[in-house]
Amino acid sequence: MTSSTVASESGSNDSLKSTTTKTSEASTKKEPTKSAEKREEDGFANPFEFVLTALGLAVGLGNIWRFPTRAFNNGGSAFLIPYIICAITFGLPAIYLEFLVGQYQRASPPIVFRRIKPILEGIGWGCAFVSTNVAIYYIVIIAWVGIYIVNLFRGHINIWNNCDNAWNNVSTCIDMVAQKQCRTSNPPGWNLTGTETHRPDEFIFLNGSCVDKSLHTGVKFISAPEQYLYVNIIQRSNGLLDINHINWQVFGSITICWVLTALLIWKGMKMLGKVSYITVVLPYILVVVLFVRGVTLEGASTGLYYYFLNPDYSKIMSPRTWSEALKQLCFSLSLGHGGLMSMASYNHPKSNCLLNAFIVIAGDTMMSVIGGAAVFSTLGFLANQRNVTVPEVVESGISLAFVVYPEALSQMPLPWLWAGLFFIMLFLLGMSSEYALTEVFCTCLYDQFPKLRTKKLLVVTLWCTLLYVIGLIFSSDAGFYWFELFDEFGAGFASVLSVTIEIIVLMYIYGHRHMKTDIVEIWGEARTKFGKYFGANSPYWRFNWMFMSPIIGGVLCGLCVWRDYPYNGDGVKYPPLFDYIGWFIALIPGSMIINFAIINMMRFQKAGYPLKTVFMLQKQHKSYPRISEGFTEKQKEDAKLLPEYEPWDVNNNNKRASLSDKSVEEGKSLKDNSKASVKSVKQELQDIRKDMKSMKEQIDDMKEELTMGPMATKSTSKN
Template identity: 45%
Template sequence: MVVSNIESEKESFKSPKSLRDDPNSPIPIPALSPNICQKSIKKTPPKIRENLREKDGFRNSWEFILTAMGLSVGFANIWRFPQKALENGGSAFLIVYIICAIFFGLPTIYLEFFIGQYHQISSPIIFQRICPVLEGIGWMSSILSIFSSIYYLVIISWILIFMINLFRGDWKIWNKCDNLWNDPESCWRNTLCANNSLEPEFEFEYEHSNGSCEFSTDFKEISPSEQYFSNRILRISQGILDFETVNWPIFISMIICWILVGLMIFRGMKMIGKISYVTVILPYFLIIILFILGLTLDGASDGLSHFFLHPKFSQIFSFEIWSEALKQLCISFSIGHGSIISLSSYNYSNKQQKSPNCFIISIIILSANISLSILSGATVFSNLGFLAKQRKSSIFEIVENRKSLIFVAYLEVFGELDVPWIWVFILFLMMFLMGLSAEIALLETFCSNIYDKFPKMRRKKYIVVPIYIFLLSILGLIFSTSSGFYWFEIIDEYSSSIAIFSILSQTLVLMYIYGSKHIRQDIIDLLGVSSHFQLFFGANSPFWRFNWMFISPIIGIIGLLINICQNGFSIFGWILVILPISIVPIFAIINFIRFKKVSKSALQLQKDHPSYDRIKGKLISKKVAEKSLPEASPKIIKAPEVLQKSRRKSEKKMHEFG
């Protein structure tokens, strides 16, 4: 008798799934939202939870935040932002960049952080779940991350050569004009002639290679540090197709860097999180030291005034400066690369820790990015102000090749200081660490995509990582030739167009194919319902939905069109653009054929999507769900009790009419 009572009691407390599948149930039980009860129903389906157990995530929230900052804040702000500000009027570019960062950068980075954390899987699988024919959007961004990782590694290899040459004693000669790599007709050295100005009416005065002063009103000066970078480090050839001459120092340096980053990503996100304590935190202290040093220079105020106080409003209203700011934004934030989505997929809660809020992280990343851009720009412009006063020229005429700005602006100044090699070491150590932090996050993106697409490969990192690094090193060989700098400039100019197209594609798919209402509900499921002040400015603010539906797509379309018109026709550049974009239709055809063979639609939401049950439940039995579930806090009411009450109520009604 007791046994039968126990069995009947067990039968009465069926799980939600068994009640939903029971044909004898008196009412249809709708699919429940994952946030009805966190204790009884998990937020993610079983397949995702299985993948999470396999992922070697971060040990704590700080490691995730620092790694995210290493990816989206740092290297491009130090290397690229000052040269773009110099090319586009200084303070005018700064104003436009901040506006673009707020209305395009922040919404995009928030959206990418969110979908990565919500799905806890990489970009290709996310779009495959939304609509299988759109899986190629994720792989397109993954290919872009490969281009960017090669681009960054080339710069890191240059920095490594500078550091090696520093210890060899080259710091004594790279500010001189009497070296074999100098062009005696254009090399300009200001020390002697600045103290020996006999004819001040002449516009330029410079030290010739023989040490004597010459005067000219028509002279194109190039600093010795710029010639050191162009002629000694890069050894630039005359044409883009000159592959015959190999730059062996760059070749060896790239191999060393590939091996170094390969060892780091082999250990996974746990190792990357540990490294971020050094590669992210230390460079911020170093850039502050360089900024304070720049403020002490004679003429620094002139450079800072150009960067902060004298915007040319005619430039602000030009399309070119907005296009450049948008390209800088995509590169510095690493948006559209799939890297943020992949990184955020490791940001999940467990028994030991609670995952950090992706919206708060987005605000932190935005603030840090803008702050570091301002700090880096101010440091470089203060140095340029010093050099301009020494040369008696404009700060916009200091550097001929703007790609070498970071080296010229610092090395020329450090040459005038006591113990210059210490300051040079601080500069290159800072850039090397920042480059590593961004590089390993970009490289991990493609590896994570492979592991999520083929889960068994996660256990074979010893095969995947070496093959991956080897193939990338083969692709990077072109940059170790004398024409490598031309190919570097092509990636620098054209990769941002791919990033804008990638951002535009993923935003339109999420807003108009998956649905903005579902995105809003997904945010509520992940971050909770906002209240009071947060309702208008928090994670669930209507502004984000409006921005993702209208503002960001419009900015992206305009920016893409300007880039297309600006870049003109370069066969190599457009091959670079078309290659990753062509991945989208290729995967669409493959998945359409694959799904058709098993009589399934490749145009529908897939069952392994975290919100599949909720979305289908709303479409099929929304009224039943509203009647069967009482109005109460979902965190207090347990799902089995809710279903049991509904069942008893219906049985009572049937008994009354029975």
């Protein structure tokens, strides 16, 4: 080969090395992404506002209408033992991990997991869909609360305690306030003999008079507040598929609640932080006021006795008790919903997220315990008024908040005041959770498509409208059954599964050692022995994340699946379709893992990247420069195949464009050099062929001369 060929190839290799070197330098000197910069602009004004907003997501309606009855049904104060143990061993580590990852990566859940491995991006979207499932039905409870508040402001404080309204069935409606008249020795309207065989507590106030309850066997009596809720407000039909009409007052209330939610989300995290001063702080003040009022009522000590001082420790040995404690914890703290991680991404990068996690879980537990005490002290008062035991007045589910408690409040002095404080507290608790749940998906969209940040009003309007339309089924007379469907399947199983997968991926795929180094990068090494063993980088956290939390979460997932079918044992109100639709909703978040795995494989291959890059740590991950230093030679070679920037990283458009232009120019130069080299080689080959042809001709001539030579000599000698 000629010297010109060697020179051209050497030039080509130098160009290629130069391009590779520049690419490598670009990968190690990353600038903040647009999404990270926007978080600085849109983030919380101070750490306190972040904590308040996180508390608003964690503390919600479930602390008032779920926790007290679950505690009562599972051993009373004994229930606090498994609940607190679960909070320490599962809840606190999970919150800390979500805060840590969101704050360090400065990104929403889909981006966090995409940077670990694009094949895992669906885990983040699954979290977002868990929040979406809850947001769709959670707003219905707020809408019911809104109707009560409107009636209070209209002066209809006794409307839910009377049996003379148009919606009441007077043949079964019991006026619980007038019921006290039947406890007297000579009650008005008593139409029986009043002999010793008829005790006053065997009589009920029905249709304007006290009657003997034993004369109405087989009749299910319903209190006036219960008829108000289920007949007037909810207008409950006979089953899931028994849809006949639209409930216009619920429809209007849901519409108003969605408008308020959209307005709050549109203003961004800064506005949510400011609003949290009202929506989070005020409910704590109100629940303390209601607690103080409750414990001063006649009979309150009886209710508190059943709540605190009558523990059934045998319940602690039941797996169901532990399952109920952990499910209540996950629902209450919004674990696996993506909201805590998304909010943390707007927090200050150096904020103490371990302390924040302690505050959130302590605040949530405090609201549950104090709220439960306020409820049970009031239930003790109600039991005293009815002359029955506390267990006879305790109701589960929404009946506690919308039937029993309002009835008790209406029998207090200044009932409008206490009822108003109670329902305003519920409304604020509900809204603080609702706007946080709805905002999660919007944050994921902004991170995926940064240009949408300039069109927040459009995004928020479209997203809230979509959820509003999906939730219109709750405005029908069958809406209550659909509410129960979403409440049963929309959060429990999906939430536990989501947070368990999060922990496993971060510990075993990203790596617990990398997580440890990330913590050191944020706050540095522990300076004291206490900080070393009990601080942010304590061995306990990694031990818990690696072993305890995955095992606890896995067991709970199994308990969520293992239950009786059909739901509630009623095949008419809850047909098999109830379970089919429910499990479809529950599995939507999990299906996102498969869907986005396929999407990203197609996306990477379409962009020209090898399939194996979908299974690799991405260069956009904040820890990539540090982690890549420990790569093997093969890993370093594979890393050269990774994309430098995320497709939506508009902050690097100019840089990427200039880099692209340079790459194009260098590519063109390399291509031209290659073409020149090929042309030169072809020319050389042609010259060689000509030389070889010439040499061949010379050889042939020489052969001919050699052959002809002896013959010519012989001919000459003859002559």
